[in-house]
Structures are given as C-alpha cells and as structure tokens.
Amino acid sequence: MISNHHHEIVLRGKNLTRKWGGLVAVNRVNIELKKGQIHAVIGTNGAGKSTLINLLSGEIELSDGSVELLGQDVTKSLQHQRARLGLGKSYQRNTIFNELTVFENCRLSAQANFQQPWKFWQDGQSCKFSNDQAMFVIQKTGLEHIMHRPSGEISHGQKRQLEVAMCLATNPQVLLLDEPLAGMGADETDRMLSFLMEIRKDHAILLVEHDMDAVFKVADVITVMVNGSVIAHGTATEVKENKDVKLAYLGEEA
Secondary structure, X not given: OOOOHHHOEEEEEEEEEEEEOOEEEEEEEEEEEEOOOEEEEEEOOOOOHHHHHHXXXXXXXXXXXXXXXXXXXXXXXXXXXXXXXXXXEEOOOOOOOOOOEHHHHHHHXXXXXXXXXXXXXXXXXXXXXXXXXXXXXXXHHOOHHHOOOEHHHOOHHHXXXXXXHHHHHOOOOEEEEEOOOOOOOHHHHHHHHHHHHHHHHHOEEEEEOOOHHHHHHHOOEEEEEEOOEEEEEEOHHHHHHOHHHHHHHHHHHO
16 A cells, blocks of 8 residues: 555544543544644534543543554553653643743743653753754744743733644644634734644644634644534535534524
C-alpha cells in the first residue's frame, strides 16, 4: 500500500466511549488526525466535544475504546506520557502563570517537555534550547511586541494566542485546541487562523470550535457530534450540505 507521507495518520481514536454513571458523554466515536490537516470537531453544547479532546489527551480515562499516537497504543498512557510522545493541548481554562512574562511562560513550557528535565541545573544547553524554542514560538504567534509583559496584563485574545504558543513550545506533532478563538475579536481571530494555516503543514491539528465561519474557512475535515455521537464527517462542503447536520443545528434553534 502506498502511503502519502504528507497525510499520514498520527492520532487515531477507535470506539472512544466515556460514561458518567448512566450518561454516555462520548459514544463509540472514531476519529483519525492526519499530518498536514486541520480537523475540526463541531456540535452544539453538550455534544461531547471537550470530553472527546480530554479522552485523546489522556486527561479523562476511557470507559471503552483505544487511542493510538504515532503508531503506539497510548490507551493506558497518562497525559504527561502522551505529551512526551508529541501530543500538545491548549485548554479552555487558563493555564498561564499571570505573574510571569509571556516569554517566561513559553520558556517554561519548552523546558517542561525537554527530554531530561532533571538535568536542568547542570546543563546549560537545555536552557539555550528552551530559550530558542520560546523565541521561535513567540515569533510564530506574533507575540514579540508583548513578550516582556506580565501575562496577567495582556488582553483575552492575546492570552488565547499565548496558550497556543505554550502548547507549540512543547514541540508537539499533534495539537489539540479546545476553542482557541473563544472571546477573540475579528482581528485576533484572523491572526490565529492564519497562524493555524501556517503551522498546519508540520502538524496534525484538532480544533474544537464554536465559530462556524472560522471552521469552514480553515478545516480540511469536519466531524459533527450530537449527544456524544458522530452524525456526520467530511469536507466543509459535504458537512454544510448534510441533511442530518441541518436538522441538528436548525432543530436546535427552531
């Protein structure tokens, strides 16, 4: 079988299921993330989107199913073990140290994922590595002009950008982004979207997002969830035309 290296599958979830008591939050969901693609997961509130991301990242344990990352079975691996293998996640809630500068937050993230953290104090090279890495992601995300400001003082949109920068500083191959555009103005949204388009070629990106216009602009593949199950999957055009999707969304509003 000839495999297209550009679109190799780097993260695969099979029959992902999570039950809380009698409630099935995520119900036998199959998902494949490919390098070079932005894969959006959309759905109304309570569809199970954030739970899905947390199952993939290892933050929540699966009730059933399996997760494979870069060809390895990580179903039983903890979150930090998945991170070491190359899984990066940005959070809906802030994980930023407000009193540290934007640069220091990025440097800490890079340092945290450096292969041998216990060697820090004797290894100047690792500090050079984390400084270089921090600088690289700050330039990538366009945060240079505020890099020396305490993170608590920057705008909401800039904080969202910083979270993605911190995620990127861990040098992941797979990025899981949980509503990175939440609360952003139009300019900030555009900047974030061009940034995602720019880094897409080297990463597989899973985007959980409410902003439909943004999703249809950047997503190569879209998975639609309702009540914990996938009701549709395909390109933006296919999803827009899908009868079940129209019903789920219009039915919600009607």
